Amino acid sequence: MTSLQVNMAGLTLKNPIMPASGCFGFGKEYSQFFDLNKLGAIVMKAATLEKRLGNPTPRVAETPSGMLNAIGLQNPGVDNIIRDELPFLSQFNSVIIANVAGTTIEEYEEVAKKLSATGQVDALELNISCPNVKEGGIQFGQDPELAKIVTERVKRATHLPVFVKLSPNVADIVSMAKAAEEAGADGLSMINTITGMQIHLPTKRPLLANNTGGLSGPAIKPVAIRMIYEVYPHVSIPIIGMGGISSAEDAVEFLLAGASAVAIGTANFQNPCICPEIIEELPKVLQKYGFNTVEEAIGKAVNR
Amino acid sequence: MTSLQVNMAGLTLKNPIMPASGCFGFGKEYSQFFDLNKLGAIVMKAATLEKRLGNPTPRVAETPSGMLNAIGLQNPGVDNIIRDELPFLSQFNSVIIANVAGTTIEEYEEVAKKLSATGQVDALELNISCPNVKEGGIQFGQDPELAKIVTERVKRATHLPVFVKLSPNVADIVSMAKAAEEAGADGLSMINTITGMQIHLPTKRPLLANNTGGLSGPAIKPVAIRMIYEVYPHVSIPIIGMGGISSAEDAVEFLLAGASAVAIGTANFQNPCICPEIIEELPKVLQKYGFNTVEEAIGKAVNR
Amino acid sequence: MKREKMTVLSISPLAKDTVEMVLKTKNAVRKAKPGQFLYFQLPGHTLRRPISIAAIDKESGTVTIIFKVTGKGTELMATLPPGSVLDAIGPNGNPFPADENGSNAVLLIGGGIGVPPLYCLGKHFCAQGVKVYSVLGFQSREYVFYEEKFRKLGETVIVTDDGSYGEKGFVTDVLHRFKLYDTYFACGPLMMLKAVTKQLEDVPGFISMEERMGCGIGACYACIIEANTEEGYKKICSDGPVFRAGEVLL
Amino acid sequence: MKREKMTVLSISPLAKDTVEMVLKTKNAVRKAKPGQFLYFQLPGHTLRRPISIAAIDKESGTVTIIFKVTGKGTELMATLPPGSVLDAIGPNGNPFPADENGSNAVLLIGGGIGVPPLYCLGKHFCAQGVKVYSVLGFQSREYVFYEEKFRKLGETVIVTDDGSYGEKGFVTDVLHRFKLYDTYFACGPLMMLKAVTKQLEDVPGFISMEERMGCGIGACYACIIEANTEEGYKKICSDGPVFRAGEVLL
Ligand SMILES: Cc1cc2nc3c(=O)[nH]c(=O)nc-3n(C[C@H](O)[C@H](O)[C@H](O)COP(=O)(O)OP(=O)(O)OC[C@H]3O[C@@H](n4cnc5c(N)ncnc54)[C@H](O)[C@@H]3O)c2cc1C
Ligand SMILES: Cc1cc2nc3c(=O)[nH]c(=O)nc-3n(C[C@H](O)[C@H](O)[C@H](O)COP(=O)(O)OP(=O)(O)OC[C@H]3O[C@@H](n4cnc5c(N)ncnc54)[C@H](O)[C@@H]3O)c2cc1C
Ligand SMILES: Cc1cc2nc3c(=O)[nH]c(=O)nc-3n(C[C@H](O)[C@H](O)[C@H](O)COP(=O)(O)O)c2cc1C
Numbered sequence A, B: 001m002t003s004l005q006v007n008m009a010g011l012t013l014k015n016p017i018m019p020a021s022g023c024f025g026f027g028k029e030y031s032q033f034f035d036l037n038k039l040g041a042i043v044m045k046a047a048t049l050e051k052r053l054g055n056p057t058p059r060v061a062e063t064p065s066g067m068l069n070a071i072g073l074q075n076p077g078v079d080n081i082i083r084d085e086l087p088f089l090s091q092f093n094s095v096i097i098a099n100v101a102g103t104t105i106e107e108y109e110e111v112a113k114k115l116s117a118t119g120q121v122d123a124l125e126l127n128i129s130c131p132n133v134k135e136g137g138i139q140f141g142q143d144p145e146l147a148k149i150v151t152e153r154v155k156r157a158t159h160l161p162v163f164v165k166l167s168p169n170v171a172d173i174v175s176m177a178k179a180a181e182e183a184g185a186d187g188l189s190m191i192n193t194i195t196g197m198q199i200h201l202p203t204k205r206p207l208l209a210n211n212t213g214g215l216s217g218p219a220i221k222p223v224a225i226r227m228i229y230e231v232y233p234h235v236s237i238p239i240i241g242m243g244g245i246s247s248a249e250d251a252v253e254f255l256l257a258g259a260s261a262v263a264i265g266t267a268n269f270q271n272p273c274i275c276p277e278i279i280e281e282l283p284k285v286l287q288k289y290g291f292n293t294v295e296e297a298i299g300k301a302v303n304r
Numbered sequence C, D: 001m002k003r004e005k006m007t008v009l010s011i012s013p014l015a016k017d018t019v020e021m022v023l024k025t026k027n028a029v030r031k032a033k034p035g036q037f038l039y040f041q042l043p044g045h046t047l048r049r050p051i052s053i054a055a056i057d058k059e060s061g062t063v064t065i066i067f068k069v070t071g072k073g074t075e076l077m078a079t080l081p082p083g084s085v086l087d088a089i090g091p092n093g094n095p096f097p098a099d100e101n102g103s104n105a106v107l108l109i110g111g112g113i114g115v116p117p118l119y120c121l122g123k124h125f126c127a128q129g130v131k132v133y134s135v136l137g138f139q140s141r142e143y144v145f146y147e148e149k150f151r152k153l154g155e156t157v158i159v160t161d162d163g164s165y166g167e168k169g170f171v172t173d174v175l176h177r178f179k180l181y182d183t184y185f186a187c188g189p190l191m192m193l194k195a196v197t198k199q200l201e202d203v204p205g206f207i208s209m210e211e212r213m214g215c216g217i218g219a220c221y222a223c224i225i226e227a228n229t230e231e232g233y234k235k236i237c238s239d240g241p242v243f244r245a246g247e248v249l250l
């Protein structure tokens, strides 16, 4: 039997598959389609201190093998999430990861503290890479110094493992990754979306009300693989890989490039059962390529 | 009648459509499929001072709605190009643009000088954005200061209009564009490929012998559109847009985002007649969206 | 809500750029209610396409959809031969309140491709003995469809923007002719919904909304609309697409 | 070389994962020569797929291709029903020198999916009265195809890696049995071509090469192979895929 179990950053995942933040809400909707206990982990939609209404609509557009989104971190605010959403998620025996966002360092800290205090969250993912909000988010993800500060401060505010979610909208991903590691990050999540735009010919204007949005889906997979492959030899903390995964083969590609686990975003919209389907296929694909465990595959394509 | 004519950087193009550098060789092969006189311009494969053999194979890979290439600037060297290729191209009454590459600033200068001296080239495109060579190329395209220097030096070495070809592998495309403009560039070409990778599961190694390659094709169109849209209000020099164009609608999207002309790369491989087909469709599409000339459409989606 | 494979039984042009498709389904037909939609996956497309249910036939185990060819996805759907299999999620969203409504007579107000879900609803009311009046607006003669079907449900007025068929004008120009209904149900372009809800401010009504969607099931916050609620918003895919007039800000 | 639409006349399994497809063509059939390839566009794929011509029938206006299902593109091709239309560029590349060759007897050496172009070539030689010997290697019994067809051309030895059919071993294990030929022609995996060219160093020979391609017509420098020429390289798509043994560095 192929072992799918993954140990990383002190967490034990029964398999390396989790839905990506923002593409799975807080799980309720997808629990109509399958048993969430099947998931290695569940990553929640971003939480900010106060509730946020996000950007005007339209907020999504379709692109070749991908999509753009400019949700703008809409969420009910951390208190409401803790009250209304966490109890549902904590019934499942999957690892629960909360995605933390903010405009200021203090907001990140505050949200991290509140989530940590619940005892129902197993890890935090620091979203310093959202391209769809005017303030905060991506600017922390494009400057190694700022990334370091926010990571350090959040680390001090929580006892939980912290994954820093990196933006691909940088010239040098390795220095961002190193900055996060130096600041004490327990892991990295890579990659968030690439900033893009679509022009709507009939209106002669950008289709998204926010003008730009984040590109996700299979279109960006080669960029994600490249960045993980580049970062892997330079850090000793685990990487959660994401960006265009829609099959077990894709997932193995990410493992080989250096990811310890993978998250699935856009593909949930195409196929709400994609996560359990990949979990079911994964042992066969691993075996086909000669691996008995997930951990054997991690980083195998990289000459460290 | 819809006018397709475009005037930019002192050049008059009968239409805004040209093949992108590296995807059309020096024109001979495609002249089997259509009359090259139909093209607004022809951009040649990169020229370096000496001949280059490029990277080991495999050099291309298919990705979702795109491809990776790591040709590595293989070319016969500027002297051979001038002797063997230019005479063929100069029979056509399309604007001829030579793509200039190098490892050192001196090499860029030298190549530019030689091409300018032929009298058979109408403009230069400065390739400071090739992700597939170890030295030169992209490093000039990721540092505004270096971009400035190489542009200034080439400008001094030629009387021809110079288009600086920008790399999308940067956090801040606007500052790169401004640097090129300040250094005297007559125009910009945007975008070159995004660095990516594919892992080949059977060998458990990167598929390309060079490991990484440049992502092109429809997958990157939203990134190209976004960058052109971002740069357009900040410069007063014209932009040749490219990245995933495969239809007249795509071309108009680029015009609306701020491009004065567009180049077609990867799509030539799918359909060797794509350039003349787009040229034929363009007037209909422009008219459908209310434009009588190409120039009316340029930048129309942008609030300057 | 479920994911299921549906088989195209028939596909036929109804009007210009307008296609009627009958689909064999196991699950959706049992659960579907007027106002709900199906969410179709199309090969080569990242996002699914939401299309309303235009008729439900429990006996034959089929649902009918009517769609307008407006882009690449609907273009592709229009070329599917009978026998093709479509991957659909559904029935999605909240239906029109057709059962608990207590109406004696209703007014259906449809614009263009907003007409189909109203047919489903009108049939439902008819079967319950509720009187049905309809006002349907189309761009021009060649876009008109389902006129006869609506006439069978009750009195029906057709208007076209250019007067090439029925009466010339917008649906709002003829609404005043109907008085004897207690609730209205509207579906169509945003401009029409704005005008209708304003004109019929004092009448209870329900409207069906559209927005570009990601997940289609309430998880991604793509399809938000501002609302007069504590939260300040509603999700069109899961809280809607049907809303009480005035509940959401148009 | 031209772009044309070809219609699938028939498609049939030949061996495990191996499909034979007959295509109706107007242009390619008139121009094609053994060793050339067609370059097929497949919906949903950025790059075309190069497949060798396995037979040319000028009378019926058809060409035959034989391909192995190895990835997404060939998987898709294997599901195309007769009547499907394929967009192809071709005939691409340089053919085997079959006319000017002046041979009296030739040895064909094929490995796996390298066998098809050799059949085309063998038929051509046969028609010219040149004697044809063939050595064909396959992985195992279930991959063997076209044995009878090659036997009709002349003496044929089949080897399989595991001995499950014909003789056990590699093509290079049996080459010594043939002496009475003046030129050899080989197509197959790189390892086989390396071994064959080494073993037959003193015999004039031609080999057909493979590489991942971009343009397929000589414009993009994707498919380069090192060569003993002044330039130092050859393009497989346009200078090849057929090369004189020793011309390129394996
Ligand atoms: C709840 C609901 C019910 C609908 N019912 C019907 C119906 O019964 N008949 C019908 O013809 N149309 C209906 N529509 C509109 C229909 O979804 C769009 O016309 C269709 O998605 C366009 O797809 P396309 O690929 O042809 O266009 P494209 O413009 O190529 O589509 C690009 C993207 O934009 C989305 N999109 C484009 N227009 C719309 C729109 N108006 N609403 C939502 N998404 C859009 C597409 O789904 C796709 O993701 C409905 C929309 C919603 C939200
Ligand atoms: C000149 C030439 C003639 C050929 N003739 C035949 C033939 O007659 N029968 C046959 O079965 N195969 C032949 N091949 C190999 C065939 O092109 C590949 O098997 C096919 O492209 C694989 O496509 P795929 O989508 O199934 O695989 P994938 O691995 O999904 O393809 C991904 C990409 O890699 C390319 N690729 C993968 N393998 C090869 C390969 N071996 N050579 C070149 N490109 C490759 C594909 O074209 C595509 O661009 C030939 C190749 C060349 C270069
Ligand atoms: C609609 C949508 C909403 C998203 N919201 C968030 C978010 O709230 N926080 C976050 O860190 N990433 C968010 N992302 C990014 C994804 O988590 C993921 O990093 C990215 O989409 C790449 O993966 P994919 O290609 O599998 O979608 C969102 C992506 C999408 C498409």
Ligand SMILES: Cc1cc2nc3c(=O)[nH]c(=O)nc-3n(C[C@H](O)[C@H](O)[C@H](O)COP(=O)(O)O)c2cc1C
Residues within 6 Å of the ligand: B020, B021, B022, B023, B045, B046, B069, B071, B073, B099, B127, B130, B165, B191, B192, B193, B215, B216, B217, B218, B220, B242, B243, B244, B245, B263, B264, B265, B266, B267, D214, D220
């Ligand atoms: C095979 C290949 C070779 C290329 N070679 C060059 C080159 O020599 N010089 C250059 O400036 N850009 C080169 N490019 C980049 C293209 O000119 C273009 O900027 C890029 O491919 C985006 O356009 P597309 O998506 O239409 O292909 C090359 C691209 C490809 C695919």
Ligand code: FES
Residues within 6 Å of the ligand: C212, C213, C214, C215, C216, C217, C218, C219, C220, C221, C222, C223, C224, C235, C236, C237, C238
């Ligand atoms: S489309 Fe995802 S919440 Fe409505």
Ligand code: FES
Residues within 6 Å of the ligand: D212, D213, D214, D215, D216, D217, D218, D219, D220, D221, D222, D223, D224, D235, D236, D237, D238
């Ligand atoms: S594939 Fe482009 S040169 Fe051979």
